[in-house]
Amino acid sequence: MATIPELDPAEFGKWSRGNAIDIPDDVTVTRVGIGQSNLTYLLAAGDSRWVLRRPPVGNLLASAHDVVREARILSALADTPVPVPHVHGVCTDTAVSPAPLVVMEYVEATVLDGLPVAEALSVEQRRSIGKSMVDTLAKIHEVDLDAVGLSDLASHKPYAERQIKRWSSQWEKSKTRDIPAVDDLTRRFLANAPAQTEVRLVHGDFHIRNIMVDPAAARVKAVLDWELSTLGDPLADIGSTLAYWPSRGGPQLSAAPVELLDGFPDHATLAADYVERTGRDPKALKYWQALGLWKVAIIAQGILKRVQDNASNRAAGGVPTNTVVDSMLEAALDVADAAGI
Structure with missing residues (x-):
């Protein structure tokens, strides 16, 4: 268990048994995923499997990497059409770990995080998975917030302004150099924000490496990494x-x-496909695509900064470079220019 940062193995064993999870002391631990944010581990003992999530090590940006909030969302979605892993327990006992831990179900499925696993799929399977992704995202946006108890998850104020405020603030806290394009885009997004017509659950980080698929059925089996989920404009999700x-x-x-x-x-x-499935406005989507590129550039910068601060946060997928950040911002400018933003 020593491979999980800051964890007391004996106290973790007591906690798991006390919460009817009963993870044995001789469990093997493997860091999994190529993700760069919350740290994810596979716990294995015999035929039993569990997944443990905890925040990155070191100084974190305010409101980021909240695994307890993420667990709340997963639990709320348990009985909806949105496919998510079951949450076994949430540990906030500092005797176990100074950072909160979430233990959840291990889903027997495939993550398309490398070319060999994706190349093993047929063209038709890939086409079906792409359609399943769009359908799954639409299902997230159809969740009845009151029915699942998530109507108070976040503010209902205009989402564009909230996103711009949040991510421009994150940029100021994580930047390692000045890039004029960030401030230029911030001003343009504020001046051209579309009117908010609905408030829905948004995943906030929906892409191909944050889903698990059933290759045989060629469909999404689980949606992962809900730490950026909030309430807002569903077009922002497909834009991201x-x-x-x-x-x-x-x-x-x-x-x-x-x-x-x-x-x-x-x-x-x-x-x-998304517009056909949901009937939402295709014109507003360009705004959210440009803002999504700007946001992803800022996320990449945050990853770069976290790894600079603490090398244990490095994941198998590598670390974004300044060139990646610059190219995402250039793409954001291109989309914004083309859309007249």
Whole structure:
């Protein structure tokens, strides 16, 4: 258990048994995923599996990496059509760990985080998974907030202004150099914010590496990484998905851009499928795509800064570079210019 930072193995064993999770002391621990934010571990003992999540090590930005809040969202979605892992327990006992821990179900499914696993799928399977992603995102946006107890998860004030305030603040706290494009885009987003017509649950970080798929059924089996989830404009979610989704010759956050394989949708198809599925405004989507690119650039900068501050936060997927941050901002400017923002 020593591979999980700051964890007291004996106290963790007491806590797990006291919460009817009963993870044995001789469990093996493996860091999993290529994610750069909350740290994720697979706990294995015999045929039993659990997943443990905790925040990164070191100084964190305010409101970021809240695994307790993430667990609340997962628990609220348990009986909805949105596929999520079951939460076994949340530990906030500082005798166990100075940082909160969440233990959740291990889902037997595939993460498309590398070319070999995605290349093993047929073109038709990839096409079906792309459509399932759009359908799953639409299901998230259909959640009845009052029915699942999430109507108080976040403010209902205009989402664009909230996002701009939050991420420009995060930029100021995590930047390692000045980039005029960040401030330029901030001003333009504020001046052109679309009117808010609905408030929905938004995932906030919906992309191909934050889902698990059932290859046989070619569909999404679980949606992961809800730490950025909030209440706001659902078009912001598909805008972020488009921001993460690579295009040939465009900026790429991943060294293995599986989305470019035949069968997976391109930007235009993703956007059209979502608009057809939900009936939402395609014109406003360009605004959210540009803002999504700006936000992803700021997230990449935050990852870069966290790894600089503490090397144990480095994940298998590597660390974004200044070039990646710059290219995301250039793409944001291109989309904003083309949309007249």
